[in-house]
Amino acid sequence: MSPQVPRHSLYSLTDSSDCGPEKEEEEEPSRRLTPLENLTLDMCHNENTIKELTVGRRVGFYKVRGEIGCGNFSKVKLAFHALTKDKVAIKVLDKLRLDLQTQRMLSREISSMESLFHPNVVRLYEVVETPSRLYLVLEYAGGGDLHSRITSQGKISEPESKIVFAQILSAVKHMHDNNIIHRDLKAENVLFSCNACVKVADFGFSTRVSTNNQMLDTFCGSPPYAAPELFKDESYMGPPVDVWAMGVLLFFMVTGTMPFRADTVPRLRRCVLEGAYVLPIWVSAPCQRLIQGILKPEPSERYALDQMLGCEWLLPVEFFRPVPPTYRLNPMHLLESGPGRLNQEEEEVRVALQELGVTEEHILNNQSKNSRSPVTGIYRIILHRMQRNKGTERAPMITGVVKDPKRDSLRAYRNLRHTSKLCVLS
Structure with a gap:
């Protein structure tokens, strides 16, 4: 057996540094690289891309543009994903300037956003960490505050x-x-x-x-x-x-x-x-x-x-809309559901991931990382885009003037089920 040649990359999408033997690469010279493979190769060997990563014009898979806001402990910059081309907002925090209390606040912020999945809450796509900085990749809301x-x-x-x-x-x-x-x-x-x-x-x-x-x-x-x-x-x-x-x-x-x-x-x-x-x-x-x-x-x-x-x-x-379960924020959901168990939206997300080169192995090797995974970032961005395209995120409508408020006041509870010892009202 020919020995395997280990190759290490800062942007590897797997936990293993073992790659296939060089002989296998020679046997598949005609195979075209996927967009994901091209991007990771570019980030490891292209001098201009490496320079952009070094000076902060790139963060992981994101190309950073101008600043769009700032807070007490952070700056917010506009960026877009190099693969999906979607706009995102990146919250940049200097880890060296964060005291213990601020670090705890940041940890709670990430934990809270991981637990929420609602059309009226800004979504957390990914968390990227370097030795000196922490980047929260968030949904971009372009309409101002x-x-x-x-x-x-x-x-x-x-x-x-x-x-x-x-x-x-x-x-x-x-x-x-x-x-x-x-x-x-x-x-x-x-x-x-x-x-x-x-x-x-x-x-x-x-x-x-x-x-x-x-x-x-x-x-x-x-x-x-x-x-x-x-x-x-x-x-x-x-x-x-x-x-x-x-x-x-x-x-x-x-x-x-x-x-x-x-x-x-x-x-x-x-x-x-x-x-x-x-x-x-x-x-x-x-x-x-x-x-x-x-x-x-x-x-x-x-x-x-x-x-x-x-x-x-x-x-x-x-304005009442069904809220999807939070487990759908994890790409493992696509694998655990099994064949034929995904709905149309989820199937479209799976196909989009495959076209970019995200495989089942990528998803398996990045499980349990939650938002601290580029695979999760790609998945959440595509999932969100699919949901927006299907109209799941839109402003509510005013249906008209309520003529009898006392009679119609139960409308707010129309999805509740009321029970008693004698009857059930649904």
């Missing part, structure tokens, strides 16, 4: 506010159903995709709780959106904090101003604790009642998400 939109164009009409708020509500309910508290809901973190679909972003302050009644004690988020209990330096429950921030968001959308304003944080704290705000008379009565039900200083008296879903103001909005 809610804060910039309101500050440049003014308040949003109530019909449009309903559509935006309904999507934020749907995203937050999905988070809380998965025991994840965002803790930094604000207009800057509400993004728009190119097709006007709302995307809740930035899970840097998020945390996972064992139950929604679990008490937390860390002040998080932006002071103008902070609930009264956060200013009291006491322990608090997570869901009511997110709900309060949603009330501030809704007020900002329909009026173009913030409910609590002050030039210093101590004065802002006093305004929030007093709970004093003024709603303009031109805001509709149903919208006023919703805001008043949310912005209650006492957390236990604040509206719950289910109450908001069934409120009169949102009744005309059809």
Whole structure:
């Protein structure tokens, strides 16, 4: 037997450094390389590509373009995948500048995004790590953020506010159903995709709780959106904090101003604790009642998400969509389902992966890595593109004016099943 020649590559898609013997390569001179093989070969031997990787103009399989945003600990850059050509946003963090607390926040951010799979939550495609930097490859939302939109164009009409708020509500309910508290809901973190679909972003302050009644004690988020209990330096429950921030968001959308304003944080704290705000008379009565039900200083008296879903103001909005299970974020799902068990969308994703050169062996060798795998990145990008093309991500519609709110208030619960000892209502 001829000896195998080990070849090591930083961008190898397998855990093994063993390749086939050189004799086998000589026996298949006519086989055309797949796009994936061409890319990995280029990244290992092309001088220009290696230089781009060294200076940061490439990150893994992504070609980096200009900066599109920045935060306290990171920069966000526009990029596109060299194989799929899809645009992405890359959050760049300098590992050498991250203290222990920031590292824990980053770990929670990745964990939270791995657990969420919702059309109104920004998707995490891949995590790329180098000795000095960490890169979070995220869904690119090209429509800007809610804060910039309101500050440049003014308040949003109530019909449009309903559509935006309904999507934020749907995203937050999905988070809380998965025991994840965002803790930094604000207009800057509400993004728009190119097709006007709302995307809740930035899970840097998020945390996972064992139950929604679990008490937390860390002040998080932006002071103008902070609930009264956060200013009291006491322990608090997570869901009511997110709900309060949603009330501030809704007020900002329909009026173009913030409910609590002050030039210093101590004065802002006093305004929030007093709970004093003024709603303009031109805001509709149903919208006023919703805001008043949310912005209650006492957390236990604040509206719950289910109450908001069934409120009169949102009744005309059809925004309920089935949420796919999170296991579909893992490409192993394609192999574990077996032949003939995939739906049409999943079959199209499998074929697209094959055309790029992603084989079953690639998927098997990258299992258990979650987002820290280029194979997972390719899979999630293609899966997301297929879903967008099929119209699964679009803004909800307003079906019309509800004539009898009391009678139609059960519409928000039409997917629930109610039981008692005597009967079943479905």
